[in-house]
Amino acid sequence: MKKRLKDEGNETVTNCNALKMIAADGKKRLTDVANTEQLLRIIQSIPSPKAEPFKVWLAMVGRERIEETVDPEQAIDRALETYLKKGYSEEWVHQRLLAIRIRNELTDEWKKRGVEKGKEYAILTDEISRAWSGMTTRQYKKLKGLKKENLRDNMSDLELVLTMLAEASTTDIAKVTNPQGFSENQDVARRGGKVAGIARQALEAETGKSVVTSQNASNFRQLVTDIVEDAAVLPDVRWNRRRDGGM
Numbered sequence: 001m002k003k004r005l006k007d008e009g010n011e012t013v014t015n016c017n018a019l020k021m022i023a024a025d026g027k028k029r030l031t032d033v034a035n036t037e038q039l040l041r042i043i044q045s046i047p048s049p050k051a052e053p054f055k056v057w058l059a060m061v062g063r064e065r066i067e068e069t070v071d072p073e074q075a076i077d078r079a080l081e082t083y084l085k086k087g088y089s090e091e092w093v094h095q096r097l098l099a100i101r102i103r104n105e106l107t108d109e110w111k112k113r114g115v116e117k118g119k120e121y122a123i124l125t126d127e128i129s130r131a132w133s134g135m136t137t138r139q140y141k142k143l144k145g146l147k148k149e150n151l152r153d154n155m156s157d158l159e160l161v162l163t164m165l166a167e168a169s170t171t172d173i174a175k176v177t178n179p180q181g182f183s184e185n186q187d188v189a190r191r192g193g194k195v196a197g198i199a200r201q202a203l204e205a206e207t208g209k210s211v212v213t214s215q216n217a218s219n220f221r222q223l224v225t226d227i228v229e230d231a232a233v234l235p236d237v238r239w240n241r242r243r244d245g246g247m
Helices: 002-007 036-043 049-070 073-085 089-113 119-135 137-143 157-175 179-206 235-244
Strands: 016-021 029-031
Touching: 016 157, 036 049, 036 137, 049 073, 073 089, 089 119, 089 157, 119 179, 157 179
Parallel strands: none
Antiparallel strands: 016 029
């Protein structure tokens, strides 16, 4: 397989790292490892009928991404479909999509005001989160027992609403005060987050219970795990539906 990839001019194997992993004999031996992108590229080069469904799926995903570039609304429709398949309620999904729009409006403001994407975005996001919830993003994920999962996909309705309020407030304050650069936007992020923090405290005083919760998606809505288990056959099903004139 390595030789075939090299003969094709594929540099995936060259870019793969070797890590010491426990082998069948119980000893640690150097083993080739790859990330998701590298694994998918390797699958493309496997000359086996068993790999064909994955190749069809990769082609389909590539076509969908091109369609989304031409018509961004299709990306929204597919996001809605994906969340529903995972077991989220339609009401929550629409709220989540609204949260994405509000987040994008905030990052657009940051970009216009000289904040650098990446580390500075992350720091400002933490400032907002700390101001309303009392925790950074990392601390919040730890509370919910999350690792790579998206924090906002694991928020309750109220947590998501307060996150939106915090970010929308930050955007509005920025438009009025016109902060420039990281430091000035950091102050605005704290102020925007504080607006939602005050709302959170007022609600908790009325209800007597905390808005911030350790519960995640597996607790407050059904995540359909067999979607993942059926992922290998999904390409065949969708391909056959298209070929038969279906969706």
